Amino acid sequence: MAQFDLPLDELRAYRATHEAPADFDDFWLTTLAAAREKGWETRVEPVDNGLAIVASSDVTFAGFAGDPIRAWWHRPADREPIGVVVEFLGYSGGRGLPHQQGTWPLAGYAHLLVDSRGQGYGQQWPGATADPHGSGGSAAPGQMTRGIEDPETYYYRRLYTDAALALDVARGLAGTGVPLFVAGISQGGGLTIAAAALDALAGRGAIAGALPDVPFLCDFPRATTLVAIHPYGEIVTYLAAFRDRVDQTFRTLSYFDGVHLAARAQAPALFSAALMDEVCPPSTVFGAYNAWPSDDKAIEVYPFNGHEGGGVYHRAAQLEWLRARVG
Template identity: 45%
Template sequence: MPAFDLPLTELERHRPDIAEPAGFDAFWRSTLEEAGRAEPLVSVREVETGLRLTRTWDVTFRGFAGDPVRAWFSRPAGAGATHSLPAVVEFAGYGRGRGLPHERLTWVNAGYAQLLMDNRGQGDQYGCGGDTPDPHTGAPGGPGVMTRGLRAPEDFYYRRLITDAVRAVTAVRGLPGVDPARVVAAGNSQGGGLALAVAGLVPDLAALLVTAPLLCGIRRALDLTDAAPYGEIATYLSVHRDAERDARRTLSFVEGVSFALRARAPAHFGVGLRDTVCPPSGAYAAFNRYGERSGTTPRKEIHAYPFNGHEGGDAVQVRRQLLWLRAVLDGRGGGTCAPSSGPGRVTP
């Protein structure tokens, strides 16, 4: 698939105005306050995985409405129990669950603690499944989660999943051997959209790693692509022809650019310019406007891959994330600075 979105020179200047709904901040403040009334951790149980260099715990924490959410918590086996490590909270892509604990160990191998959150009501499309049901399925929509409760923000699936993601950060800070001041949000695709939402809702996050984020530049994405999961919205609206106005209002409450505006953490982005699943203009809109309303100038950089699609830079991008994150957490590349630009749209 050839490049189909804006040319790179225009993407680098793409700073769209976002039709932000009245009450956006109040909506998320009240949602998170309600979820925060319950203690986050429910259970933490070590499991045998057959891995000698990694220890893993099966964690259950309370997410949206106090619902139990499952996660894998892993640490390098050689790290002392009292040694506090930075923690990477990783969010999985659309249709995936947490799978099996040995599937995703990049951050543990880099020396970090890692919490891999399950996606409520997902896990049946890729990987090795999930373990967290979504009990709030009364609102119409489906069959994919992208349209569940789409007519009202209070009922929308992503209100619940984003709340789970924020609560995952709270939960990992209460686990033994984690440095609560050095918690990182990371994810690709849907996971990238969740990580970006967390960055906008958790003001003291240490860093953000996001590739090919879903839920960014949603209005433009709906005009550009029929690929799932955006295509699920188009299909839904082709049947429910009277729902477009309500659907667009609901989606404005989970717009990634709105979260990016409020984010403060140092951020590392990646994007494939041939991505027809999450069009690159969404990632650039979030990147270009990142931190504008935070009262700071967060350090940020973005890496574009002209011949890659939704996989982005794949292992090359992960290598860049590893090196960048080590520098940020070691204090050699974090904090805030005045923006500047250079080759590859890296903003130091």
């Protein structure tokens, strides 16, 4: 593994050249409105996680098409939370079991850990949310090409909608006046961008900050011609078989590109990029970061790391960044 992408000074100036579809905003506003019409009351059931300092509840809420989406709601057991972190998961990961804890509740935050529909097949973090919708046609193994024939049927239309609606759920659970943050690594980073952007596009309310960590799902045209390992490699595999679907495929992907979504976000943001990352190439991350319009943004760069990014060092940077925003 070596640094294979643009030099860092060029990354800091890099801008993706492809444009969002003319009906991008209408597509997402219509999608979100239709999903909210099918909403129902969120179910919250306390569970025994076997832990003394973190309390947990099993949450089920209405996602895309009213489908049930599962999540864990963790919070400090002995004090009011200082903020809420809504976290989205990496590719193939699920919400796991209630005793599997991250840093957030230990640092004083309530933590909504949102399952990814149709995923959760990673052995360490099993999922609990099905995707009841068909793929729409031919697809390569994995999720990246499910329903890719049309934006209406694409898998990530459902997953992005679930992510946006999860912010509504977190606000309802936390109550007013508690700062809300969104976070995630890899696919979770892409969902962080999508949730923050769609929330702003729909005018739902201010987000205190977004933490996209080595985000996936950004700058599809560059990513799929720069690397061929999975998950972007699933698209490469698909197009290698269906040679006549290139334009159709990238038209669909343009509605889900983190670069176009980032341009619609409003919250402060802390990104990360790793210069040896062959899963989410650094130029694709910088494409989204440079499109993010907020003046209050920063990106941590890890020159000698792959897709693991900054790891525990970056989590320390995130904790410091959040602490400055909750006083």
